[in-house]
Amino acid sequence: MAEIRNYTMNFGPQHPAAHGVLRLVLELDGEVVERADPHIGLLHRATEKLAESKPYNHSIGYMDRLDYVSMMCNEHGYVLAMEKLLGVTVPIRAQYIRVMFDEITRIANHLLWLGTHGLDIGAMTIFLYCFREREDLFDCYEAVSGARMHATYYRVGGVYRDLPESMPQYQPSKVHNQKEVRRWNANRQGSLLDFIWDFTERFPGHVDDYETLLTDNRIWKQRTVGIGVVPPERALQLGFTGPMLRGSGVEWDLRKKQPYEVYDRMDFDIPVGVHGDCYDRYLVRVAEMRQANRIVRQCVQWLRDNPGPVIIEDHKLVPPRRERMKDDMEALIHHFKLFTEGFCIPEGEAYAAVEAPKGEFGVYLISDGANKPYRLKIRPPAFVHLAALDEMARGHMLADVVALIGTQDIVFGEVDR
Amino acid sequence: MTGSRGAVAAHAKETLREAIVNTIEAVGELTLEIKRDKVLQVCRTMRDDPLFSFEQLIDLCGVDYQTYRHEAPEGARKGPRFAVVYHLLSLTHNRRIRLRTFLDDDPPVLDSVVDIWNSANWFEREAFDLFGIVFEGHPDLRRILTDYGFVGHPFRKDFPLSGEVEMRYDADKQRVVYQPVSIEPRILVPRVIREEGFGGRNS
Numbered sequence: 314m315a316e317i318r319n320y321t322m323n324f325g326p327q328h329p330a331a332h333g334v335l336r337l338v339l340e341l342d343g344e345v346v347e348r349a350d351p352h353i354g355l356l357h358r359a360t361e362k363l364a365e366s367k368p369y370n371h372s373i374g375y376m377d378r379l380d381y382v383s384m385m386c387n388e389h390g391y392v393l394a395m396e397k398l399l400g401v402t403v404p405i406r407a408q409y410i411r412v413m414f415d416e417i418t419r420i421a422n423h424l425l426w427l428g429t430h431g432l433d434i435g436a437m438t439i440f441l442y443c444f445r446e447r448e449d450l451f452d453c454y455e456a457v458s459g460a461r462m463h464a465t466y467y468r469v470g471g472v473y474r475d476l477p478e479s480m481p482q483y484q485p486s487k488v489h490n491q492k493e494v495r496r497w498n499a500n501r502q503g504s505l506l507d508f509i510w511d512f513t514e515r516f517p518g519h520v521d522d523y524e525t526l527l528t529d530n531r532i533w534k535q536r537t538v539g540i541g542v543v544p545p546e547r548a549l550q551l552g553f554t555g556p557m558l559r560g561s562g563v564e565w566d567l568r569k570k571q572p573y574e575v576y577d578r579m580d581f582d583i584p585v586g587v588h589g590d591c592y593d594r595y596l597v598r599v600a601e602m603r604q605a606n607r608i609v610r611q612c613v614q615w616l617r618d619n620p621g622p623v624i625i626e627d628h629k630l631v632p633p634r635r636e637r638m639k640d641d642m643e644a645l646i647h648h649f650k651l652f653t654e655g656f657c658i659p660e661g662e663a664y665a666a667v668e669a670p671k672g673e674f675g676v677y678l679i680s681d682g683a684n685k686p687y688r689l690k691i692r693p694p695a696f697v698h699l700a701a702l703d704e705m706a707r708g709h710m711l712a713d714v715v716a717l718i719g720t721q722d723i724v725f726g727e728v729d730r
Numbered sequence: 731m732t733g734s735r736g737a738v739a740a741h742a743k744e745t746l747r748e749a750i751v752n753t754i755e756a757v758g759e760l761t762l763e764i765k766r767d768k769v770l771q772v773c774r775t776m777r778d779d780p781l782f783s784f785e786q787l788i789d790l791c792g793v794d795y796q797t798y799r800h801e802a803p804e805g806a807r808k809g810p811r812f813a814v815v816y817h818l819l820s821l822t823h824n825r826r827i828r829l830r831t832f833l834d835d836d837p838p839v840l841d842s843v844v845d846i847w848n849s850a851n852w853f854e855r856e857a858f859d860l861f862g863i864v865f866e867g868h869p870d871l872r873r874i875l876t877d878y879g880f881v882g883h884p885f886r887k888d889f890p891l892s893g894e895v896e897m898r899y900d901a902d903k904q905r906v907v908y909q910p911v912s913i914e915p916r917i918l919v920p921r922v923i924r925e926e927g928f929g930g931r932n933s
Binding site: 353354357359361362363366367368397398400549550551552554563565570571653654655657659660661662663664666673675677679681682683684685687688690692696697699700729730 | 756757758759761785786787788789791793794798799801802807815817821824826828847848849851852873874875876877884885891917919921922923924926928
């Protein structure tokens, strides 16, 4: 009789469903997964070590490149850790701007997740719809920072600059005539806040569209219901945070439980799942998009009525305005010191965590009093989630592994750092 | 929150008297420095004692203190070189705590906490990979982030930022070869430690 052995298969690192550079070694018994061994590190750039060799401000841009689909939330964790050690209080308007952009980022992240997760398990249509809405959110990023993805917008003591009063316009060209361009520019006539407000008016309708496509879809349910069930006690043991933990029915959200910035003034709900399977995590994330939309609207309303400073005036930490440097020697010295040496952070250590779209994004910063971090440890949520892939995949079919990678919402920028 | 932090510190001193070396409270965070041979006992108490109930291990990382305050006028810090830092989260009490244990031998060895919190698995592999800290009792202590066949522990302070080897395709041998790095590391901004209140800040 022939000897029957398990079959070992290599999944990735160039598999389109591997969401980047995941190499997964699967041990299969027929089509059933016996063991999944993720090999990571193909995108390891030693961000933490690089940060040790640079003044504090230079590393803000690196944070964008960790989880490169929720850029500003990573910056937020990093500047929060620095502000904690420095004892800096951020102006209230900057806090609202940060909350607003965190939530814009959350919507952008969940849209990408929904689009690619759908694409992975056979729902092609959703992908283009999600990316259409994401385009508007990138326009918001571009309007405040000039960059569509890697914004480097948050700074110690606030944000880089105030929200712009006008939006960039499309220009007619050989291929796009005046009439077409006028239609595109219709919602760009006012300020950035008007543009965001217009988006939030439309967005709940778009979420309804996505739900029409998926929530009661028979194929979608067959691919997700009962797949990758994680009971709440296992979710805690495995260190899950964010939608992965809430999908298992644990009501835990740092925005409510340990509020930072002005989240305690916001009115929103925490969606929680029941069964802890892929379908519940899908429902949680879709509900989170609706809640994020609510928060953005509250921020827009407040920001319209309350002008004010968006960054602190302490020029030991924040460069002075360019105009002042022309005739103020003190300002010139401050500028020179900041851009040649940076600022020193008092000796100590701090851990700051934000509720990033994927879970708890934490930054552990040790300072020995120098102008560069002594040690920076980034706690990426997806790293912990991916570690649990083995347990979640055992006993499932090969095709379900794709659904599991999708539901974990992993991004290799932050898993590998 | 301050009161509850004080209560946690007091309770920890009471229940884990001989395991705790030092208690530090700074910037609203509580740190316990624990003896290395008591790590398992402390962690189990931290999880199971209803007054602590830290259900989640949020983070575990290695730290290399070799050049800590190297630029300071009084010179670098003396003491054990490595440390392992645990960040715990209690959902029941909505609290965080940090545990730290110093390790002075090379290679540093510490008991693994995988059995207490399963999330420690990859974190310990990472600390092993990047700092060379060996976790006894870990089920599968392999390198995780660095390349297959990597030599050294890159996050140690004596490991150069640009690494030791680089790889390129050798047309003669028709394969990828490793060779010593050819780039000169350069420091654009020197590392400086300024005294408290330098330039009038916080004065």
